[in-house]
Amino acid sequence: MSPSTTLDAVADILARAQRILFVTGAGISVDSGLPTYRGIGGLYHDRLTEEGLTIEEALSGEMMATRPEIAWRYIAQIEASCRGAKPNAAHRLIAALEQEKALVCVLTQNVDGLHRAAGSRNVIEIHGTVHRLHCMSCGQGRRVEDYAGLSIPPECPRCGGILRPDVVLFGEALPELAIERLESVLSQGMDAVVSIGTTSVFPYIAGPVLWAAREGIPTVEINPGDTQVSQFVDHRLRMCAAEALPELWWRMHPADPAEDRGW
Known part of the structure; x- marks a missing residue:
């Protein structure tokens, strides 16, 4: 399947979906100037x-x-x-989708606060915030x-x-309230689960994607590289988030492309 065909297919899934879970990691903030990392990061990789x-x-x-x-x-x-750092197009477009859909929830590992700064309100910061x-x-x-x-x-x-x-520091438990919120969101049923910019090495990050795949819920991964969930998702976009989201928005909103909004 060509990249354009895959974009069309993903855009169709998101256009039809009313309940979407976005699972995000450091890769979504790359175009805001932040480093990528597993856990804490590229700042300290192998050092x-x-x-x-x-x-x-x-x-x-x-x-x-x-x-x-x-x-x-x-x-x-x-x-x-x-x-x-400021939110980039990917953060802003996810926030914009929240205004259009019955339920858009973001489960993020990031502690940078950029989803909230972009306008997303239904955000589960599973690792907290600085x-x-x-x-x-x-x-x-x-x-x-x-x-x-x-x-x-x-x-x-x-x-x-x-x-x-x-x-959440290494060796510490995840916040119970965040886990409860995630369970509550999933219990409402999802129409799509989208993993963006995360290697998905933590079970609680891969879990929602794998759950959706088992339940027959459409799954999408946006990541330039291979991850722990790549082989399980329905559609893979080997793109950075700030490139993929505007392309998807344009296909979903041909009369209102992202660039017209300055995104």
Whole structure:
């Protein structure tokens, strides 16, 4: 099947669907200037930290509890790589589809907040976000736009304890509320499940795609490379997200192409 034929087929699926789950990873934010990664990332791929640790050790819940200055050093580097990034066409077009459909939900591994910045409201941030902090001592929370001006590690203004971001570190459990939200969405039934920019190495990320494939629900993958779910999906677009979504939007909205909206 030619790329154009595959785009037409996927556009037809999305046009007909009223309930769509988008499962997104770092690849959707590449055109916003962010690095790709598995887990934490290309920033540290196959390299030890300056302390001689793997990034999984440095960014673990245990390290945050015992040596927060080390965990925070690398959390701050990740936040710095996201700082100033803006949503790209893929983020914005998913948000636009949410306005047209009965249900569009985004399950994202990304902690950059770009889906919400683009206007998506039904977002499950399964790994949390760097933009919320809470005190490990008193629990007080606060929202921050960026980490500029924060001491590392930052202290709680109320009790002097150490703040941490509301992200899932290595070795920590996924947030129960996020899991419950995902289960609730899936229980409503899906008309399509679309995986974008993720290698799908985590079972809870591959799971919705594999579930849809078993149930006969149309599945789509948008990713330039091969992933853990590539062999199971109905349609594969070997494209970057910010290239594929405008092409799909144009086929779904020939009188209102994405470029006419500045996307």
